[in-house]
Amino acid sequence: IVGVGRDITERKQMEDALRDNETKFRRMIEALPMAIGVAGAEGNIEYLNPRFIELFGYRPEELPHVNDWFQRAYPDPVYRQDMLDLWLAGVESAKQKGSDFVLNEAHITCRDGAVRIANLISALIGDKSLAIFNDITDRKRAEAELLAYRDRLEDLVEQRTAELVAAKEQAESANRAKSVFLANMSHELRTPLNAILGFTELMRRGSGLLRRDREHLDIVNRSGAHLLGLINDILDMAKIEAGRIQWEKVPLDLDVIVGEIMEMMSQRAREKGLALALERSSRVPRHIRGDETRLRQVLVNLLGNAIKFTERGTVTLRLGAGGGPDQPRLLLEVEDTGPGIAAPDRVRVFEPFVQGEQMSSQRGTGLGLAICRQFVELMGGRIGVSSELGQGSRFWIDLPVDILNGGELAGSEESPGEVLGLLPDQPEWRILIVEDQPEDALLLGRLLESVGFQVRTAANGVEAIEQYQAWHPHFVWMDRRIPVLDGVEATRRIRVLEGGGAVKIAALTASVFAEQRGEMLEAGMDDVLHKPFRSEEIFGCLERLLGVRFQRRETGPGAPAAPTAPALDRAALAALPEALRRDLADALLMLDTARIDALIRQVEALDAILGQVLRSQADDFDYAGMDEALRGMRKVAVRGLEQAERADGLRPPRLD
Template sequence: MAISFQKSIKSQLFVIIFIVAVPAMGIIFYSGFHSRQMALDDAQNTTRKLVDRIATEQQNLVVGAEQLMTALAQLPEVKNRDAARVEPVLKKLRTLNPMYSNIFIADRSGAVWATAVPTPPPFVVADRRYFKRALASGQLSSGEYVVSRATSKPAFNLAYPLKDDRGETIGIISVGFIIDKYRELLSRLDLPAGTSFVLIDHRGMILSRALEPEKFIGKPYIPDYFKQMQEGPEAGTSIRPGLAGDRRIISYQKLLLPGEEAPYLYITAGIPLNAVTEAAFRSLVYNVTAFMLFLGAACYLAWLIGKHSITDRIAILKNAAERLSHGDLDIRVSSLVVGGELGDLSQAFDMMANQLAMREQSLQENKDLLAEIIELSPISMAIVSIDGTIEQINRRAIETFGYLPDDIPNMERWWIQAYPDESYRAEVIAQWMGLVGKAMTEKSEIERREYRVTCKDGTVKTSLIFGIPVSDKVFVIFDDITDRKRAEEERLSLERQLLQSQKMESLGVLAGGIAHDFNNILTAIVGNTELALMRLNPESPVLDNLKRIENGAIRATDLAKQMLAYSGKGKFVVEAIDLNRLVEEMGHMLDVSISKKAILRFNLTKPLPSLEADATQIRQVIMNLVINASEAIGDKSGVITVTTGCVSCDRNYLNTAWLNSEIPEGLYVFLEVADTGCGMDRETQAKMFDPFFTTKFTGRGLGMAAVQGIVRGHKGAMNVYSEAGNGSRFKLLFPAGAKTAEQIEIEPHKNGFSGEGTILLVDDEETVRAIGTEILNELGFAVVTANDGREAIDLFKANPDVFCVVLDLTMPHMDGEQTFRELRLIDPNVKVIMSSGYSEYEVTQKFAGKGLSGFVQKPYKISSFQEVLEKV
């Protein structure tokens, strides 16, 4: 009841009327349903009576047929099979009994020898059910639905056994029934429209139906309902679908012959449910319609009274309240609504309007002042209502982000424009709405958060956004920190690059110095061992010892090369190479070097510009990266992908790479090795270029430090992308050469060399001078030696027959570069071969365009000296 008082006055009046009307409506519906139930009961009795009537008619028909067949069985003409005398009798009997379709007599084999209806021979009924059952039981037996051979029409037969004087069965007498006679019975009865009956044989085949017989006779009855009749009692009644699909009140009854366990016939009678309930439904509709007219009149009267005395006056007050809520403070209603409680309410309304008008004036003055403060504020600011309407954007916000008020009429438009990336937009919206909700609940400032905002011109700015909730609005403040962030990132980037550069430079100087001195020592070992092996008798017992010394020295040389590579001053034999060809040549070697569970794939971009690089060093880099990738995959299955390509790099891209401080923008050929292995976390990535650092149980050398040195020595850069559990990707960038890969030609090597003349050998190490002298003598040259640059100048002046100078780069007092300049002053055409433990690329760059004749790498080998001197 309390709920109804919250409704409108009209509604409450209507509720009262309906409360009164509900009992009357209940009585009407109860009466209608009661009438319907009585009609259903009458219909059930009618169907049962119809079934009983048909069953009685059928039983009488069977009794009559049995008496007829019993009498015929006693005739001597029948027992003697006198067809000529029997057939006229049968025809006469059929004429007297029009309900019979045929009367015939068959012998024990089933052959018909006498029939009331002439039938072309052969007429054999041995396959009929009534024939078989009559012979087997020796008594009256029923048949089933068949198409009569005599009449070619549907028929139902009974058979009686024909016996001789000794009591033996010698045949049968059969009577066929015309089943349609029951439809005449139905037409004589006063039954509801649509009433019908169905005769069904023992198999469930329809023998007769009162309605639409041609559509159903000879077809099976509904299987589920026939099974229910078979398994049910002798008779029954139910409401269910009929043969035509309409719902009916259907009664049924089973008919049995004496001596038979199963019924030979099922009789059903049905009346359409709609026909039975139609009268009750019409009465209910009439009563309901009359009552509804009365109820409508009562409601109209209640509405008319409520409208003029209550609702019209309340509507005036409601309209005034709505206008007041929309800002019309001049509205007054006391002159329109007079008298009674509603008149008192109208006077109170006018007093409230007066008070609101005074407050509105004060609020407007404060609002104008606040709007002016926001507009002139040096900080970007906007006022947003809770429903998402952007009410004000100050001048500073427009200058910062470029959006005018018309560009962002609501928050939805602001989200789309300021955060075009859908995923980032969803993240920002969820976070911001959570902060607003928390601030509104706790009545506190909205927490400051940093966001990336896309301006109208497409630029992205970083802004510190926070807000202050006030009533149903939020003052949103935008602090543009883009410049501060950029300056901070640049500072951190420079610090990182400086730290990395200092670290690499310090370690590089140390590694380079050690390798240089180490190479001087190895020069004596390798050179003397090589000379000894050349001069030694192949059958000498010390031959194996010298080979072991040579192998050990070569291993030491490789270590020195790695140290020089790390320092960026390794031995580089610079030439134009085709990176794709180099990778393809290494394909087989890489396949056999990696895990059997790893799949190696090549993704080579062709054609590529050439590289000015040391092929041996690039091979070392590729092998190192591929083996590292294989070890990262481990015992699991994985894929290693080697990719080549060409990319134009600007400064922004190069700033994200390692070793980028000195390389220029431009075209770069890249080599990328990616794997699906275990990947690296941030801590591992920070240490991966440290000398001898490894994630394995034992270290194997300089590893990635050597790769870094080789890349740095080639003026390249490197990018590393890795995440723990998601594999790694190493991308190496090398400056592209002027030639294409197709323009690179391989020069054939010349064999058979014998030198002559005098060479000046300059080196500050005695052992180096000694082994160098022996090697040059072995090649056919006379040698003059000097232990530093000053002595070399003097000896060069004193020996005008010197045609070539082998000059060490690093010496005390006067280094190789100073000595070279002095020699060129003495003889501008002097041929100088520079010697060093550093890389050829590093050295030749210092002497580019100065006429250097060649370079020989320490430690000395006969083959390297021969190759250089051939060109001189």
């Protein structure tokens, strides 16, 4: 017996190690969270790990071959063929390169019909194929949701953007509408106001006015100027809303401002039977630097309210001074004897559209005090009120001021004096007025003709061009808003005509918008004046642009005094019948105006000059002067009678 023994210990150890490694490898594969499948060289599926079965739902006996997997996992024939082509191409590439290959985002149909998305990583291990499926379904769903949310967010943003664009366009349209409205209101308000102020100024230039009529015209003119200031504030409302309103600091005469305001408000106080008083401290500076327009508006508003809500007693304006030399302050108070303001209302009285119970019976918007507070705070000051029911109210203002020094006062401009006419040795100045409002054209034309200018008018831009070509004026007053062809375009066309570059053209417009001023200057206008205009503005512009020389009334200490009303001629009065003088004296004593008027007509029939003087005094309500003259006539007559009686020895001397 021959026995051969071979030591297979190492082989057995290797086999045991292999089995042990295989067991470990299988356990590792089964524990992996990714689905894994192994197919043999013939395509038979040899292994599916538990994660594969859990993920896709197919049991191993349902997938004996790779073809069975393709049939079930990709039921759509077109998609199945695409995946099969990619698989075969990947296997061929792996054989040639010896590397694995990847199929991204394979849409796999599970046993229950659900579709999962997985990235497939394949590798060749000998003659076997290893496939690892990395499930990315949840990630792709989250990505899809994020994309959907992003798309929805983009849609929402686009929608909101469209809404904002629409809102912006609506706001811009509203602003444009407001601008158009303000422009129209500017034109419609300032145009008639131009006629009011202009014709009152023309009437004041007349020499035959009585003193009382001149005073009335002065009040109308100042009130119109104040109304113009209010209109300007209203037309600047866009700046106020935008927070861009600025206040001016210009030299002003406080005494003049207060005097004009008191004179303007005194008539309203007299109509209600109220006393209007002014108390001014000697420490109050006369010449300061400040915003005249807004200071006027605040004082007029406070005084107007006090007069409106006070039924009896006194309204007092007080001016005082405070602070030190480095920071002087102006203290203003308006006190009345009205009904007073309750404590709850005092807290809210400066709020817009708020009126106290005592004020609710009066008409008003409730905006006045709110505007006053805004203006006072804008000027760096404070405003407040103290009041008790039944005891009246006291509104106070504390404003910082800049006191003007002597140099600034000396440098202030003085009025050059009223224009009386053109100086001799000048051209016969021709001026064309382009204005569609007949009242404004008439006003400006009469003003210019009264001092010696030759004037023609045109009602629209086309007529302006025709008049320029036919008449060749030296100067053109051009309204901006005229029919057919507006003033801006008419100016452009005149500038390109023969001689059009030399003619002076100035705008005379009711517009107060800065952008329109720039447009008019850019069109070739030499200057821009606004309605309502003052005669001095018109003449000053002609002096500046055209070189016109005027004869002016002298001003200052050496100027002649204004003409006074003629006095009654005692001799003419004495020549009247005694019965007529007696009846006139009785009518004056009884203040019988109808009888006074009838008796003056009788005097006019006897002595026209004396009747005119009496008529002038009656129109001026100077009844005291007429009565004094008549009493003087009676006194002369009595003395004459006494002298005669003493001469006859009938009466002793009388001690007057």
